[in-house]
Amino acid sequence: MTASMTVGIDLGSRTTKIVVLADDAIRSAEVFDTKHDPLDGLSRHLDELPDVPTIVTGYGRHLLSERLGYQAITELSACARGAIHVRPDCRLVIDIGGQDAKVISVTEAGGFDDFVMNDRCAAGTGRFLEVMASALGYVLEEFGAEALSAGSAVRINSMCTVFAESEVVSLMTSGEDRRRIALGLHQATVERVAAMLPPGATDRGAVMFVGGVAKNPGVVELLRARLPAQPIIPEQPQIVSALGAALIAQSAGEERS
């Protein structure tokens, strides 16, 4: 074991991500569903982790910090740091996860100087898409591709998860093609996120799209069309915050020594 080995854990509302880092290289990266009892769901994974400096982030960070004594940081710090590691020219991150959508203005040093988050409702988040996929009878993995296969979209008026579900149900009962509804839902999601972008979003540098929703080809395609510059999508968009947490644990270690 090298002295510079660290761990980052991102306990999200839908999935948990664990990255083990040795110096700058990812030793291992895991993504699994967050259980109803997040600690219980984690215990098997924690047992296998090396006893090295660990930082936790994500919605469940306080739980892990209080129970296990790890240092906690917000997803925003972790994500900014991870993004700048993946692409040093990145200056804006769009992070859409299970229950949050965030837009973060990243600095060269891996910090951030501005951010916008969705409010308490699930509009424009992974949860919204998940509920809608289920209402339309799609499995989540095929939802984005199916949406893109529609020639045109139905305009979805409501971004509230509850109201949109009623709207979807009424559209289906009126005989509407479900692919067109799917495309409309993806467009609504992208519009919601686009409204969070600062003016001149792509002027400062590259834009990166991360989080579980970055795996949805429908959202990716529509977001591409909406931005003046192509967004970067990392190979593993879900682990960027866990990676950032592990990197911050390394800097913290360096400061101590």
Add this chain to the structure above:
Amino acid sequence: MSHQYTEMYEQLGMNVELHGQMIEAIHDSFERQVLSQQGRPEGMEHFDGLVEAAHGERVREILDHKKAGGSFIGTFCIYVPEEIAWALDVLPLPLCGGSGFSVPYAAGRFPRDICPLVKSTLGMAFSGCCPFGGIKDMAVGETTCDAKKKTWDVMAVWGVNMHVLEVPQKKNARTVDLWRAEVSEFRDRLEDISGKRLVAERLTEAVRLINRRRKALAELHSFRMEERPPISGTDVLVATQGSLIDDPARCCDRLEALNDELRQRVAQGVSPIPEGVLRIMLGGSPAVMGNWKLHHLIESAGAVVVCDETCTGTRYFAHLVPEIEGDLEAQLSAIADRYLQIDCACFSPNTERIENIVDLAGQFRVDGMIHYVLQYCHGYNIEAITVAEALKEAAVPSITLETDYSEEDNGQLRTRIEAFLEMMA
């Protein structure tokens, strides 16, 4: 715990059981968010007690005041010129609700998309949890926002003796005249309900008393200019909320004693605030008694609230009334002019407020500002954009947090507050 008041509540026609549940809910929040803090000044004891007294001993005092020939009015805004009331033995009490407990009781009888402050207040009345409903001689509304304006009309239909003060929406020579006339009419209404005539001598006394309260509160708030404040922002809020409902003379004594203790703490270097924590200004919507949510979230995230730019902060005590003797009409004009300086978001433009916030940020050496917006409080919500632009010029970062009285969004709020602190660190 408040069994000693059961008989009084029954006589007031309240729902005693439900009221007991509400008091318990408020106490639960108070314990978690306020009493759990470490290193609190001893002088806070009186103000902690006022949270319980608000629906207990204070009600009894008001009933006694009425028995002795005095009158009682309910108010909902710091724009009500309270000096005139005190000078006529009319006891004014702010009735704004700060507890989430009563919010659901406004549902059904009132539109959904209305701010939690209005809903909490009405819910308290609808659920039989407000001890003051039946004993007030008059309720005084004002025109500082649309939700309140229309609520007064509804309350009047429901049989409440209402008086509405027209607070202007612009500041110029014409509106100064309008507001002076409103203040004069308010005097007439108070003379009617009290059956007394306003005399200059009593008004001077009342002005001095309320000035004393404003000065004591200003000093209390100013202790947080210290590098390590001798008191938390949460406690300053609790003391301010209590002061606004307490007997003014008694509360001045207690505030001045608390200030003495804080002066001593500063001299001895005693502070509950760790060194080097980020200093936050909170501005925007009021946080009335029962509402400690955001202060608690900010301070438990490791920052300190050093300035409250709200109606439960600087806006209440920022200006004093000139202490004129003899000439009653001159006194009334001076009172009107003092109140018109309040920089409520109902004014367009509201340049004084923007400039004042930038000044306060410098005076209190704040690291960042959090705009506090009660859900559906459109004035402060939209004005936050103007404020943020001005602060940006002054290199002070800020964020806006819109929330209500429930705790369901605590997780998201905590993430935003912590991220804001990490961003500045």
